[in-house]
């Protein structure tokens with residue numbers, strides 16, 4: 001019974017005040033910040049209840065067998081070898097349960113697969129060991145790297161191993177199409193509160209989407225073992241108001257336009273044409 005009570009406590013706690021970062025001894029999910037994650041949490045809760053009910057049913061059956069059919073209580077065992085009705089039931093009922101799980105599961109899988117009417121696009125490129133982001137909507141040459149902050153670079157209130165020097169900025173209540181790929185080995189772009197986890201594979205572009213419904217900073221980490229510093233390429237997404245986003249776009253055009261920088265390399269290329 002104790003595990004079942006612990007499980008129930010988990011379900012009850014799932015919905016309560018987690019930040020957008022992992023917490024010590026956290027059992028449930030982070031607070032959902034997108035419609036996809038809300039549905040994932042709901043689906044998970046339904047599944048846990050199904051697990052609890054099935055487990056209790058099996059425990060009760062086990063108890064009955066232990067107490068009623070042990071050698072002392074039942075010295076002369078029956079010779080019965082099978083029962084057709086029971087065999088049909090224990091085949092058909094699990095099939096019904098599995099189908100009942102599969103239908104909402106597949107529906108959710110397709111819902112989270114691709115954005116309907118995406119309002120903007122961001123591209124994330126995994127590299128050993130940081131992420132590069134592109135914003136094709138605001139300029140073909142807008143691109144920046146997001147590198148983890150070392151411990152000595154952190155300021156008060158920042159999280160170890162989770163902060164990057166540059167954040168992905170997106171407007172709230174906006175459907176964002178996310179394109180993910182990689183330059184060297186496989187990485188995975190993840191924000192738990194968004195319900196997004198998608199592999200970045202060299203030579204291939206994967207798609208995901210999110211529509212953040214809350215403003216704030218959301219944290220994730222690379223989720224595909226990619227080498228020695230896999231643990232040191234976190235992901236930060238800052239969700240801001242639409243007005244603040246427009247301001248950020250102006251800033252980004254100034255700051256991140258790669259063509260703005262007349263590096264010697266660019267000058268050499270320009271002169272050689």
Ligand SMILES: [Cu+2]
Nearest residue numbers: 222224226230
């Ligand atoms: Cu990695």
